[in-house]
Amino acid sequence: MMDDSSDRVKRHIAIPCHDPVRLLCYDQPMFVRDRFTTFCSANRIIGLGFCLAVAVGGLFGVCSNAAAQDSGKASAASASQGDKSSLKTARNALDGGQFGEAAEILRKLADKGNADAQTLLGDLYLTGRGVPANNSMTWHWYKRAAVQGDAAAQYKIGYMYQNGIGIPADPKAAIEWYGHAAKQKLPAAQIKLAQLLKSKHGPFYPDMLKLLGKIAPRNPRAALILEKIAATGSATALNILKELPYSIRRLNGAPPPSFGDAADKAIADFLNGDHKMALETFTALANADKAEGFFGLGIMYSAGAGLPPDYAKAAENYRKAADKGNAAAQSSLGRLYLEGRGVPKDNTEALKWLIMSAKQGDSGAVNALGLMQWEGLGVPKNYDEAINNFRVAAKEGNAAAFSNIAKAYTYGKGVPKDFIQAHLWLNLAINQGDESALEARSKLETRLSSGQIAEAEWLYLEKMKPEPAAVAAIEKIDVGNATPKQLTSLGIRRQYGRDVPQSDVEAVKLYRAAADQGYAKAQSNLAYMYKTGRGVDQNPIEAARLYRLAAEQGYAKAQKNIGIMHQFGKGIPKDDTEAVKWYRMAAEQGDAKSQNNLAFMYRSGRGVEKNYKEAEKWYRLAAEQGHAKAQKSLGVFYQFGRGVKKDNAEAAKWYALAAEQGNAKAQGDLAFMYKFGLGVSRDYETAVKWFKKAADRKDARGQKGLADMYLEGKGVERDFAKAVDLYLMAIDQNYAKAQETLDDMIKKRLGAPKDYEKAADLYRAAADAGKAKAQNTLGLMYGYGLGVDKNFEASEKWLLLASKQGNAEAKSNLADLKNRKTKGTF
Structure with missing residues (x-):
């Protein structure tokens, strides 16, 4: 080098x-x-x-x-x-x-x-x-x-x-x-x-095998390749393996503990495919009441290798090893409880065992604890703490932890949303042997420009082997003699604090030096700093000017941003026609977000004549690059036959692709398709799953959809209290349909009075604000004692107030109330 x-x-x-x-x-x-x-x-x-x-x-x-x-x-x-x-x-x-x-x-x-x-x-x-x-x-x-x-x-x-x-x-x-x-x-x-x-x-080349041996201490996948080659009978590969410390090989994303020569040999036998020999050794160790023997048997039952797959027996053996203080077994048992494999799903038990293991430094347990905090399983949801645990596990080389950090950067939870950082962490996960990260990286790259991918790869290379000399060179760089590209790269380092102290002010200086030489990327980056007020006073007019300079050079990212500024009138006059012009330029270069935005303009007839066929074309181009919003919109087009022939199966397919990326609206749409069997087989449990994902993202339609499932008892046990709580969440976001359904529940007096206590507080606030619908509903609640004590006078008061505002339903309810009073049935 x-x-x-x-x-x-x-x-x-x-x-x-x-x-x-x-x-x-x-x-x-x-x-x-x-x-x-x-x-x-x-x-x-x-x-x-x-x-x-x-x-x-x-x-x-x-x-x-x-x-x-x-x-x-x-x-x-x-x-x-x-x-x-x-x-x-x-x-x-x-x-x-x-x-x-x-x-x-x-x-x-x-x-x-x-x-x-x-x-x-x-x-x-x-x-x-x-x-x-x-x-x-x-x-x-x-x-x-x-x-x-x-x-x-x-x-x-x-x-x-x-x-x-x-x-x-x-x-x-x-x-x-x-x-x-x-x-x-x-x-x-x-x-x-x-x-x-x-x-x-x-034939096997000895030099190639030696190369894999050199890589193996930094890359567990290389060790696994060597093991597979050795299993075919290669003496060279076997000899190279013998020279490697076993700690470089990974089990379940973490280095296996050292149990002694017998156990290490058994694990090596297991990985090399000699399950019979591994089973004999693990069994002998277990018969001697050794934790490592029980742990090894647990692995074999879990993997279904050398023994029939049996999670219950895996759990039994893990427990015996865990009770003896074996950290890896405690971690494995905790994860079985977390996933409900071989034991009942139990977040409390999972938490107990994972904490025991994490205290001993097991990175898999630390990562699993992070996941529990991320999802709010058995503990309050806390993205910041989850990220901390992911980072701790990642420092120990846990592949899944690298992927989880990438997920955090992708969705901006616990850290600022940053696709370049997400790409970096996925590369690190791949390097640790997490094959699922390959697919995640491919999906992410559909949302990145070629320049962003290059920047992410550069960061990855630097992360793999940091050199103090490189940092020193950055600090000493002669800005006056640097190329615009060098200046911009250094500006990016300054902006994000990569290998040098973070400084937005210094980043702006470097971007400006490159931008003054006409370098499009620098102009675009400087525009972003002005747009967001980082390192300079916020100035959307200057941001627009710089974006335009870069856009006129054909820089797609700047074309997209100048289009957005025209569409929303930020820093420049609002002009849909101009927005369409710039979106089209970037879209034709393959920028997925611009393709999605251009499709929206055609769909809504803004800046161009409304044209569903043209909108469908651009949505499809963006959707095929993995753009979640475009996938969701293409699903809508297929469901309702806009620009394409109506096709519920295609609609469900595109909703699913967007839903898997975390698009809440698509998750709600997909749940709807499963609930009513549109394009997919009717499946209430799957519908509940997707409604819940949407609801967890605070999507009002998802909250209302999940509430409906609890109200109807479809896919879940009927629970009026949960239904009411979810309707209230949706109502809090001004979702009218949730209000209508909750009103109907009250009229039909579904559930127990206590189920409506939160609703009573909400309706009282709205009624006090003079809203006739709320006054009518609150009057009904007092009339039937739902969420409040039954009270004729209070019921009459609120129904009368609503009636005076012209609410016909309130007039009918008031007449019914008085009739019940007269008949003595109140």
Whole structure:
């Protein structure tokens, strides 16, 4: 790795691929020419290779200096100073999203034999940015760069062969090209090569196995790969494993405790697939009344490996070990209680065992306690405390804790909403072996621009291997000689306190220095500071001016923001037509939020003629990128046949996608579909589940929907008191339908009088404020003794007041009250 961090300037092209396989894209590895490598978004197919590559690559790159020099010799030798300048211009165009301009420059350089340009041009053809998507042309340009010795292009050729992108899949050819790149010490290629070889596409390479051994202390997934290879009979892999400390291997997201040689061997046997030998050892230890034996048997029953799956017996064995003070067993038992597996679901018992385990430092227990605080299970909901526990567990390497912190940043609970930080923590989770984080990262990346993804990957690389020299270099950077991109990157560091003291004022200075040179990203970032009043006095007019400067350069994020400011009249005159113009520009660049906003304008006829078909088109583009609001809206279009043929099954599908992302309105809509069997099989329990999720997010429709289920006894036991409480929550948000249903409950005198005590207080306040409907309802409550003592005079008073305001229902109720009095039935 290079040591002089001040000489390393990050340069990137982060391009999300259009096909389901997202290629791991590398900038060309020529760090002597101030390169920095970043990555494209990667799905589960390449996620592991990405993690391992970064683990080896360290802070600022994936190649050794010598290898980088070797890989770039051909193009460097042939490139003139003018070519270098042109390549820099092309990179700046790529950074600014001006892909067509970049493609023209790159094509001229590529035709002259510049390997860097050839690889970058291949990237553009792969993704269809600035040029039509064309896998044949992708292959053509990658191949031309690869034969010149460019390691990144060789890696990509290997990837195309491995996955059959534009050419027939050919594992042997993939191995050959990965091998060329691996010889230049490109870690991603080395890992890919190791993975292909272990899948019997060729002999095991000892060097590849040694590489995995080097990675293993930092990456438990590497250890697991080695174990799988060893299980196939590889003596080399087995020998490397023997040299590793067992503590690097993970069970349930946390390092297994050291139980002694016999237990360690049993766990190793278990992981390597020798369940018979593991069972014999664990059984012998249990017969000797050793905690580790009971714990091991619990693992085997839980996993259904070597023993039939049986959570009840797992719990029984975990309890025996837990009673002996075994922290891992206490943690496992607590989680069984939390999930209701093998034991009745019991948050109190879960809390007891998890606290015991956490006090002994078990990171899995600490993370589980955080989840209980996050969800409010057995303890009051407390996002701040949950985050603290997640962080403690993460420091111990708990993979699930990294994912939970990412979730917090995604939804802005306990921490400010920050998708870049969420992406960083998901990468850290993946590096710890949490495969579920791969899917979460893919979903998140649909909400990020390529620049944001690149920034997140940069942060990840720095997090993996912090270097004091890098911090020192940042502090000493010569602002006067720095490029606009460097200034902006340093501004981001200052704004968020990454490796340097946080300072909005200093961030503004750096953004301004770059913005004055016309750098679009800096102009956009500075606009945000003015918009929010961070480091400067809040000034929406100046924010709008700066956003416009960046937007006019084609910067999609700024185009979106200037559109929002026009739509709502912030800092500039309200102008829907202008808003539509800017939304369209950003939307055509693939910005999901802009696509959603443009769809809304077509849907509502603002700035354009109302057009459901056009709205549906833009909602779909945003929805397919994972934008939750767009998914919800597309569901509405299918449910009611707007711009598309009415289709409840499609509606339910899109509601579900948005609901899974936490969109409360979509959760309520999905619950409605399950309640009435629209597009899905009728399922009251599932309806209750989604109504509850929406209600927990304080969605009035969700609260009313859940109240209806308690009122009707569908999917839950009938409970009038809970129904009333939920109706009141919705009424507090001025949801009229909840008011109507609660009024009807009172008229029908459903439930016990005490169920209505809270309602009485609410209606009294509204009645005192002169609201006729509330006066009528309060009169009924006094007339029937619901939530208040039965009182004829009070009932008459409130019904009379409502009647005088013209409330016809109150007049009828007043007549009925007097009739009951006359007949003696009051």
